[in-house]
Amino acid sequence: MNLEHAYNIADLREIARRRLPRIAWDFLERGAEDDITLHRNRAVFDEIKLKPRTLVDVSGRSLATSLFGTTYNAPFGIAPTGAAGLYCFEADMALARAAEAAGIPFVLSTASFVELERVAREVGGSKWFQLYMSKERESAGRLVKRAADAGFEALAVTTDVPVIGNREFNRRNGFEVPFRLNVANAIDGALHPHWLVNVFLRTLMTSGVPRFRNADANVDGRIVAKNLAEFRARRDALDWSDLRWLRQIWPRKLLAKGILSAEDAKRALENGADGIFVSNHGGRQLDGAPSPIEVLPEIVAAVGGRMAILADSGFRRGSDIVKALALGADFVFVGRPALYGAAAGGEAGVAHAIGLLRTEVERVMALIGCPTVGALDANFLTPPEDIPASMAGR
Numbered sequence: 317m318n319l320e321h322a323y324n325i326a327d328l329r330e331i332a333r334r335r336l337p338r339i340a341w342d343f344l345e346r347g348a349e350d351d352i353t354l355h356r357n358r359a360v361f362d363e364i365k366l367k368p369r370t371l372v373d374v375s376g377r378s379l380a381t382s383l384f385g386t387t388y389n390a391p392f393g394i395a396p397t398g399a400a401g402l403y404c405f406e407a408d409m410a411l412a413r414a415a416e417a418a419g420i421p422f423v424l425s426t427a428s429f430v431e432l433e434r435v436a437r438e439v440g441g442s443k444w445f446q447l448y449m450s451k452e453r454e455s456a457g458r459l460v461k462r463a464a465d466a467g468f469e470a471l472a473v474t475t476d477v478p479v480i481g482n483r484e485f486n487r488r489n490g491f492e493v494p495f496r497l498n499v500a501n502a503i504d505g506a507l508h509p510h511w512l513v514n515v516f517l518r519t520l521m522t523s524g525v526p527r528f529r530n531a532d533a534n535v536d537g538r539i540v541a542k543n544l545a546e547f548r549a550r551r552d553a554l555d556w557s558d559l560r561w562l563r564q565i566w567p568r569k570l571l572a573k574g575i576l577s578a579e580d581a582k583r584a585l586e587n588g589a590d591g592i593f594v595s596n597h598g599g600r601q602l603d604g605a606p607s608p609i610e611v612l613p614e615i616v617a618a619v620g621g622r623m624a625i626l627a628d629s630g631f632r633r634g635s636d637i638v639k640a641l642a643l644g645a646d647f648v649f650v651g652r653p654a655l656y657g658a659a660a661g662g663e664a665g666v667a668h669a670i671g672l673l674r675t676e677v678e679r680v681m682a683l684i685g686c687p688t689v690g691a692l693d694a695n696f697l698t699p700p701e702d703i704p705a706s707m708a709g710r
Contacts, residue, residue, distance in 0.1 A: 354599030357630025398427030416441030476574025591624030616644030634676025
């Protein structure tokens with residue numbers, strides 16, 4: 317199978333699975349512990365049914381969606397994904413360029429293999445930066461200043477990683493960053509020559525051993541973070557005062573990522589956030605956490621209209637995106653679908669993934685009789701008794 321015959325995200329996933337060695341595939345595909353939350357993220361969409369309206373003129377339908385004063389060509393963007401460079405050469409650049417071409421936002425992860433300054437310098441479009449924040453405010457402040465100086469439009473601080481989730485597959489596979497191949501992984505890499513030559517060896521020859529360039533990069537001749545221990549220092553000590561501190565030093569839009577309750581959504585609003593990501597980290601942190609779709613209605617009821625509500629985790633179809641928007645999300649972000657595309661075909665693969673989702677969203681909107689994204693609400697979902705009354709006709 318090639319890109320031409322990849323008709324949906326599942327097809328791109330299959331191409332990626334075949335191309336990637338186990339160490340890279342498991343890091344992309346797996347969640348935490350028993351993958352209960354990972355699977356729930358998908359299953360929950362099957363429980364939500366669409367209620368179409370017929371004989372509605374949808375000939376002028378549009379996916380244009382405004383967020384923070386910018387109008388995008390679709391109601392979704394590319395979520396931050398750490399270690400994306402495992403899936404294609406300089407994947408962060410490929411993701412950003414594909415997003416620019418599609419007219420959608422791209423969020424660069426702190427844990428990228430490409431320096432944030434280079435992404436900002438070489439790629440246009442709407443770029444945000446995701447922050448893994450240390451309690452050590454001096455080092456955190458340096459990273460925030462770099463993102464501000466580089467011109468990133470928004471800062472999304474991840475709040476749901478006080479400690480790293482229990483990803484047992486990483487230990488079994490010997491996964492670590494800076495990336496190293498042990499004997500077993502070297503053999504597996506040799507069995508996946510496309511990845512070995514075009515991703516790992518190309519990265520090695522171009523920029524050295526794959527590592528988190530924003531966590532321990534040399535900037536102006538000095539080390540920003542000496543090692544991952546400093547990068548992760550005291551994240552378990554973070555509290556809402558740290559979000560208030562970020563609000564004071566960050567001059568643009570500020571978002572809290574990892575919100576799964578109405579109470580935390582309210583606290584994010586009270587402490588200066590312009591928006592939130594309703595997210596469970598793609599099922600990679602707390603196994604047993606709810607799906608964002610399950611808690612989205614209560615969060616919308618609590619803070620909808622007062623701050624931007626963004627959703628990620630588990631999206632694979634355009635219908636998934638439509639359902640989240642109908643439930644009250646202002647925008648959706650996708651992570652794994654873009655990485656499947658990157659692994660399947662580099663920048664062209666990412667563009668293909670974006671195009672597939674965009675086409676599906678547009679088709680679903682036509683089939684349910686909804687001409688614009690702004691017109692989506694809970695009245696397009698059935699059964700209506702399962703949707704809070706406060707959301708009907710929002």
